[in-house]
Amino acid sequence: MPIPYPIDTQRHSAAHLMAAAVHRLFPSAKFGVGPVVENGFYYDIDIGRAFTPENVKQIADAMKDILKENPAFERQEMPIDEAIQLFERMGQPYKVELLNDLKTKGTTKLSEEESGDIDPTNIHTVSVYKTGDFTDLCRGPHVGHASDIGAWKLWKVSGAYWRGNQNNPQMQRIYGLCFETPQALAAFERMLEEAEKRDHRKLGAELDLFAFSPLVGSGLPLFTPRGVLLRNLLTDFVWELMKPYGYERVWIPHLAKSELYKTSGHWDKFEDDLFHVSSKKSDEEFVLKPMNCPHHAQIYASRPRSYRDLPLRYSEVTTVYRDENTGQLQGLSRVRSITQDDAHVFCMADQVQTEVMGMYRIIEAFYGVFRMPLRVRLSVRDPGHPEKYLGGDESWQKAEAALANVMKQAGVSVEIGEGEAAFYGPKLDFVAKDAIGREWQLATIQADFNQPERFGLEYAADDGSKRRPVMVHRAILGSVERFLGILIEHYAGAFPVWLAPTQVLVIPVAERHLAFAETLAAELSAQGIRASADRSNESVGKKIRSAEKQKIPYMLVVGDKEAAGEPLTLRIRGKEEQEAVEKQAFADRVKEETKGRIET
Structure with a gap:
């Protein structure tokens, strides 16, 4: 069984495979750089407009077609002047710009992330790789054949200024994912789905933690x-x-x-x-x-x-x-x-x-x-x-x-x-x-x-x-x-007790219980607990759902029995069961979890 290529080599080759597919579908496309990034790759491409979702699907299908052909990644070295002439004939101005910088300055002066396609230590010769009918400027290395690339998937498209300069043309950056196995790719996609649910921008607004203003x-x-x-x-x-x-x-x-x-x-x-x-x-x-x-x-x-x-x-x-x-x-x-x-x-x-x-x-x-x-x-x-x-x-x-x-x-x-x-x-x-x-x-x-x-x-x-x-x-x-x-x-916004902005919400069952709820919240606050009472004019069920959405760790639901001195009814975030607790014992519990920074 052949030894698999390093994952970064596979990802770099996947970027070239994608570029070859774009070249097949859009022969006049102009190519920038296509480096490896964490979990995959991207390529900056200029077709004079934005890629549509349908275009991205077409590119993925074209990549699969090329994979069936299983072309080799063929390396060729040539003098830099010859490479400049080659890419001029191919109508690739971004590659020509990089080569001219390399020739005159000894470097492309790209960021480290984007300089992976050129070796700035060699200003006399450069290497190009041919993948099927697509030729690209690249120092490599690459896999032997397209079939040596692991599991991949095109991911997203964004705009990107050429070489990160807003005075330059805006290109389209197509991102792809690439892993050694389909199982690893699927696991990463599951993580992405979970990350989307946890997006701090969305949760930050819902939990009233921060805001942005155009002014x-x-x-x-x-x-x-x-x-x-x-x-x-x-x-x-x-x-x-x-x-x-x-x-x-x-x-x-x-x-x-x-x-x-x-x-x-x-x-x-x-x-x-x-x-x-x-x-x-x-x-x-x-x-x-x-x-x-x-x-x-x-x-x-x-x-x-x-x-x-x-x-x-x-x-x-x-x-x-x-x-x-x-x-x-x-x-x-x-x-x-x-x-x-x-x-x-x-x-x-x-x-x-x-x-x-x-x-x-x-x-x-x-x-x-x-x-x-x-x-x-x-x-x-x-x-x-x-x-x-x-x-x-x-x-x-x-x-x-x-x-x-x-x-x-x-x-x-x-x-x-x-x-x-x-x-x-x-x-x-x-x-x-x-x-x-x-x-x-x-x-x-x-x-x-x-x-x-x-x-x-x-x-x-x-x-x-x-x-x-x-x-x-x-x-x-x-x-x-x-x-x-x-x-x-x-934490998906569900902070442990010691970090939660509101540690305890006291929820009155009805309007007549609000005074007791406010007194109880004040007593807890006096002991250094971040507690407040729900003063909204909503049903108790809606109050509980709202508190759960705010991811408050503890909810004390108080009605006639609690106001009369019986144990408090405690609801814990994420649990259906309710507990009966004594007021001071509960306060001591919260204080201990806060002091010890205990993650419950």
């Missing part, structure tokens, strides 16, 4: 009292975990002079993502802060430091701003105002491992409460492109070794993410798995030898010499907005 702007969410409560519960939990490790809170403004980010090195990397702020009263150039670390570095630099002062651990929950493309904004998953539970530790080199271990213990405890398993990636430099990173080899090697040693001491295996490091240092990325099996990169720990150098940060060592501190960046949630969106979907 405020895209990607700028507005959080309701219920949503703010959730945010505060999450960040308070992080602070509770951090405080024993000696963190202190700081505060910084939301804008700064551009010079701050030019000094830090962020300007050259993120200039296109900055919101620029002008003033009629000053010639100074300001930006809304895209990150917090340079500000925290200035707090460190505000006074002389000694080795006796270190480590200094600064913590802050604050919002940064990134000028994301409108088409990339999505609910809380991709926003322009990003609240970070940010912390920066300034320490001596021999303190790095201890500090990182403490950070790891915080992350481990936090995600353990949500029952979200973690895997860890050590993100290091791309050795082929050292120009992308600040700092010398020695600093990078020290930082990478320090992070790896901490995980080894903790008994945690790590995978290596080559080329995934931040431009200023290596990092540990923590990937959490949610209730339906999706993975999300959330928490991060980043070692940084470069910003202390660029800002000239110093401390007086025990021998009187001046030395550079190490700066360690750390975020637990990553982005409060994104984590909250993930958490809504993780």
Whole structure:
């Protein structure tokens, strides 16, 4: 039995199979790039209009026809000038543009996701692949024959600007799914169906957690009292975990002079993502802060430091701003105002491992409460492109070794993410798995030898010499907005008692029981329980259904017997059976579940 090809190779080949089908149906189609993405592939295609659902079905049918023919994926190398002439004759201007960039600049300057079709290290020759009567520019690799591709399905279509630039033509991006087996594909489709039910944008509106306003702007969410409560519960939990490790809170403004980010090195990397702020009263150039670390570095630099002062651990929950493309904004998953539970530790080199271990213990405890398993990636430099990173080899090697040693001491295996490091240092990325099996990169720990150098940060060592501190960046949630969106979907909006905005709803059977219901809710609230009474003029059945739709954990239904002092009637979210409970025993139960963050 032949060994199957790697799944990414199969997905890449599926993208070419789809392109071949489009070429067969639409001979004048112009092709952009067709990379592998998580769970499948896509191809950017220009046919001068949008693809209809019927077109997508026709493309899938054409793919099946080509599969029956089972063409080989034939590789050919040719001089770059010859390839330019070939694609000019074929009427493929996007491929010609890529080849000309490759020839003149040595790179296509596409994002990593979209640069998979060209090898920028070879500017003399390129490779093309022929699949039946379709020829494409591609570095490969591919499967041997079309029949070597696993189970696939065309998924969705969206608009995409060529090379991500809104000044360029808009193309049609056709996404497909591809897995090794039909069973794996079916399992993923079931997960997609479940994810659709859990969509945080839909649940967030139904549960009155956040809203968007066209007058405020895209990607700028507005959080309701219920949503703010959730945010505060999450960040308070992080602070509770951090405080024993000696963190202190700081505060910084939301804008700064551009010079701050030019000094830090962020300007050259993120200039296109900055919101620029002008003033009629000053010639100074300001930006809304895209990150917090340079500000925290200035707090460190505000006074002389000694080795006796270190480590200094600064913590802050604050919002940064990134000028994301409108088409990339999505609910809380991709926003322009990003609240970070940010912390920066300034320490001596021999303190790095201890500090990182403490950070790891915080992350481990936090995600353990949500029952979200973690895997860890050590993100290091791309050795082929050292120009992308600040700092010398020695600093990078020290930082990478320090992070790896901490995980080894903790008994945690790590995978290596080559080329995934931040431009200023290596990092540990923590990937959490949610209730339906999706993975999300959330928490991060980043070692940084470069910003202390660029800002000239110093401390007086025990021998009187001046030395550079190490700066360690750390975020637990990553982005409060994104984590909250993930958490809504993780729980399908049915938050555990400690997180539920309303923990207990007291439901009066009739109007005459409302006063008792309000008194009971007030008594529970006085004990720190988030309780309220249903004041609506609806039937008790409708009140219960409404509470269930709001996913409230506990409902106390009160009528004549309860008002007369008999045990309370308790309904628990998701259960048909009712319980009889004593008031104080029930209150103690809720308080214990809240204090212990018990997931019931």
